[in-house]
Amino acid sequence: MVILGLDAALARASAALWRDGAVVTERRRDAQRGQPAVLPALAAEVLEAAGHPVPDVVAVAIGPGGFTGLRAAIALAEGFALGWGVPLLGVTTGEALAAALTEAELEGREAWSVTTAGRGGLVLERPGEAPVLVEEARLPMPAGPVVLVGDAAPVAAARLLARGRGRGCPARGCRWRVSWRLRLPGGARRGCRTAWRRRSMRNRST
Template sequence: MALILALDAALAGCSAALLEGEAVLAVRAAAGDRGHAALLPPMAEAVLREAGRAATALDAVAAVVGPGGFTGIRAALALAEGLALGAGRPAIGVTTGEALAAALPPELRAGRAVWAVVDNRRGRVLLERFPAGSLVAEGAPEAVAEADLPRPAGPVALVGDAAAAVAARLAARGVDALLSDSRLPGAAAAARVAAMRLAGALPPLAARPLYVEPPAVRLPG
């Protein structure tokens, strides 16, 4: 059974989780969209200590690579890459949408496509689409204005921090759109995706930042 440490800081929170086989051994989480770089290392240390495992015993380290916030993604990836290098194990990437979709009950995913929608804070949503029953995305994430959202071919479940707004807009167009409780990615769900990726059940994904659009930067005055 693979022992995987997963880290997430893509949106308004951060978390660390340790997974062995199907069992989540320990989890730590904190809300907020700041301070991820300071919070993640002690979280990772805490889950390893709680489970009585050493970093050198890991089979892989995973991190949520985006879409999401520039600073949080970089913080999670830097820590994941350092731990993976120290353990001599692979660093595995997990997209924000994969982590959000994996948190849904399998029976819900079996009957509906899943749309992961992240608010880019600039008037658009970052959309990842998954067919019913699958965690293999239909193409790369894309930036879409809410008014220009495509029409799903059938029932859809919405996940992500923009899910409420998108669900309302789709419902107004007569779409069977289910608003789920999966609003922020979590390290435990990311670890499950990473385990599938490590086993070859999902295509490989490098632990590198996934930016749909250039990071928003403010030039000095």
Template sequence: MWILAVDASLARCSAAVLADGVILAQRSEDAGRGHAALLPPMAQAVLDEAGIDAGALDAVTAVVGPGGFTGLRAALALAQGIALGARLPCLGVTTGEALAAALPAGIRATQAVWSVIDNRRGRVILERFAPGADSPLGPPEVVGEADLPPASGPVALVGDAAPTVAAWLAAAGTNAVPTDVRMPEAAAAARVAALRLAGRVPPLAAQPLYVEAPAVRMPTGAAGG
């Protein structure tokens, strides 16, 4: 099973090729903008390194969010274009799924995992995973310190808001550990996509997953309406 994965959901671009459970090639670059220019050559580079062209893949996948509007659209447009041209399935992977999949198997098997993404408005976007689960308990939620859901045991935190949420949970008496998994990677997304392609986790369309409306600032002097 050969899968090309791309991601630009947060402040990093990445691409990877997975073949029968083994990552053959991967690239990543921290970038807050310019995803649309960075991703195509990155995807071509990993295909070249893996010695395969798009027509020999079994699927293409992209991280669908939650995340930044522009980055999500860039990754999805690229993945959908490659998949359409090669007549391949195009699969979605959530940001939380990609982050959780990057943790060591021992942590995921024994602890709840919370993916927490800073929404830059004093709150976080939360995806929760039960111990041993590869897919989240439900859709992403936007929460603040006052409305965090209860945790029945230790929690491993992934995502860029992990230190903040660790402090919130500690104040509530919950044992929470902020891991060093802060940004999603295409390599981890490819592993989730392989499970999805095999029917081991629920299907997810390669469509943007927005939890909040994009923040839009009207130009100065713009007329209201």
């Protein structure tokens, strides 16, 4: 199976092509608020590098994230899916970030995605739950060990660890031990790595 993945939810725009579970080629670029111009070019580069295959599926990040980037990515993905007559699949930002973690990084922890929102808020996405907007000071305490991902992971980790120490619970040995991973594709580990867990958003066929 060949999957074309598009992501512009956070600060970077990225496109990647998978074939039978392995990444064939990928491109990414810093593009805060410039995703509508950048993402189509990245997708074209990915398809050209792979020999212009017709994917079996088009996958796209559907948020949480910035409005401009999400609108650009979803519109582009819909256009590709309609043109090729293939299914369109949506994956949330939290699902994509969690899917990029290795088994060693998870180590029995639950993955929480924490991304920035307007006016100093945060968007929290936990497994099996819809994303919710929360104030930094009102982040819920985890019931067990967690690993935080997303562009606001360092802020959330610092807040939870400080609150835990205030309750007499040191970070090491604490029942709800917190760690965080902040990723970007490639060498720099500072943002979001494109990874997809397949979940049906809409089937398009001609």
